[in-house]
Amino acid sequence: MTEASLSPQITVIGGGSIGVAFAVLFARAGNAVRVYEPDAQRQQAVPLEVGTRLADLHSYDLLTEPADAIADRVRVHASLSDAVADADLVQECVPEDVQIKRTLFSSLAELTRAECIIASSTSFIPSSTSAEQTGVEERTLVAHPGNPPYAIPVIELVPNPQTRPEIVQRAEKIYRQAGMSPVRVRQEVEGFVFNRLQGAILREAYALVRDGVASVEDIDTVVRDGLGRRWAFMGPFETVDLNTRGGIAAHAQKMGPFYERMGRERGDTSSWDPELVGRVEAQRRELLDLQDWEDRVAWRDQQLLTRLQFAAHHTSKENS
Ligand SMILES: NC(=O)c1ccc[n+]([C@@H]2O[C@H](COP(=O)([O-])OP(=O)(O)OC[C@H]3O[C@@H](n4cnc5c(N)ncnc54)[C@H](O)[C@@H]3O)[C@@H](O)[C@H]2O)c1
Incomplete structure (x- = not known):
């Protein structure tokens, strides 16, 4: 991590419901956030939705700086390699489909730095299944949020048997810094807790x-x-x-x-x-x-x- 402990570089993959909400969460906590989204319509929608959600947070007096300054930290990318090149943590938010996740993780094995954490937002799929033989299993874990994560603090951290302990520790620290309340799940079970x-x-x-x-x-x-x-x-x-x-x-x-x-x-x-x-x-x-x-x-x-x-x-x- 460059400037590691202070402001890790976050990349969100998939700019749907959870991806947009994670972008808001991390940007609000001071992180630069890149969002990779392949769908052209969603690429247009992400900045608008980030703006709307920040306006909501502002109207409830839940921002400590202007919404525009926070929104400026979020950049949408149409290229996966650009989006993940210098990421410290990738938050995978693609559809709940094991094949889509597996294909993505195989690409991330080539495109991300060796120390980059790969965190899957999946609701049900353990990373021993989604990351198996993709080359990133040792640095992948599930980080399952509530919806939306900026309003529901708990996040379940579920390593697979090959996940390095240091990866889990670093992920936990990043989520805490972003104001979340991480819970470590001790065994991989479908659906987690x-x-x-x-x-x-x-x-x-x-x-x-x-x-x-x-x-x-x-x-x-x-x-x-x-x-x-x-x-x-x-x-x-x-x-x-x-x-x-x-x-x-x-x-x-x-x-x-x-x-x-x-x-x-x-x-x-x-x-x-x-x-x-x-x-x-x-x-x-x-x-x-x-x-x-x-x-x-x-x-x-x-x-x-x-x-x-x-x-x-x-x-x-x-x-x-
Ligand atoms: N929605 C919830 O309440 C909720 C809660 C917790 C966790 N999750 C999990 O979060 C993940 C995302 O769910 P969601 O509700 O945001 O889905 P969504 O359908 O709203 O968003 C998925 C996004 O991923 C994009 N996408 C599709 N294929 C892609 C690919 N190959 N690479 C990159 N992006 C791709 C889509 O264009 C879309 O914008 C799922 O695994 C889901 O189980 C969802």
Whole structure:
């Protein structure tokens, strides 16, 4: 990396939904960004979309410099070799098609510098598949964002068994510098963590609609006005840890049999056995001592009320 730690050169490949959003994210963080896009119409659209998204961020007071100055850091390229020549990190944002990704990675083996990180935005495809025998497997990892990444900070970093640890460390540093919240996924599984969790709830939601238990709108209401209220600021483990006096171990003991029966109804025979619950409990207790449980429950309630207050304020402003 030239000026490495200060301002790595970023190249985004594929100027669609995620590519444009990554360009905004990295440019806003001060990086020069090249976007390679083969489609002529998209080449025209990318700068316009970058401008619109930056204008949105500005209107929410989320920029620390003029939008034009940030937009100036983004350059669209019609030539892949020009776009990647001196890149420190390539963010691959091409369609979710293993063959398109494989062909691209084989080209990048020739066109990028040996130390360039290749990060795939893929939602499902592990890089041991997409980068296999392309010549870049040792410097490729998955870096899966939410959509859009400048508004959803988490990014899942998933190395393949050949990815060099130094590549993962450098990628993590670059995403942190760009304001993201990287999570390292320890094994390559299809869909990683984000889409596995999303998939679990979607599978059940489809089954409930199929069986006539609830409408699509009612299921979305249960998540939006129910589960999602807490998930806006904490995850499912912390949620149930705080729901039951005695924490997550007490929750698993009291509620586990109900959840296991519901799973069996859906053909899932896995159980929350005592060893597994014990491991989850031990990790939770490292994060929250049960002595502090009441305080954390009070914190949860304050978080909920803060959001209610914000919503009430904004709704009344919008209606006035
Ligand atoms: N959209 C999401 O919500 C989301 C979220 C996380 C990750 N992802 C992942 O990000 C990747 C991109 O998804 P998207 O929604 O931005 O797709 P998209 O269809 O909006 O954009 C893809 C872009 O890639 C371009 N392209 C096609 N072939 C190319 C090639 N060979 N080289 C370079 N560019 C090429 C297309 O012209 C298009 O502009 C996918 O792997 C997807 O799974 C998407």
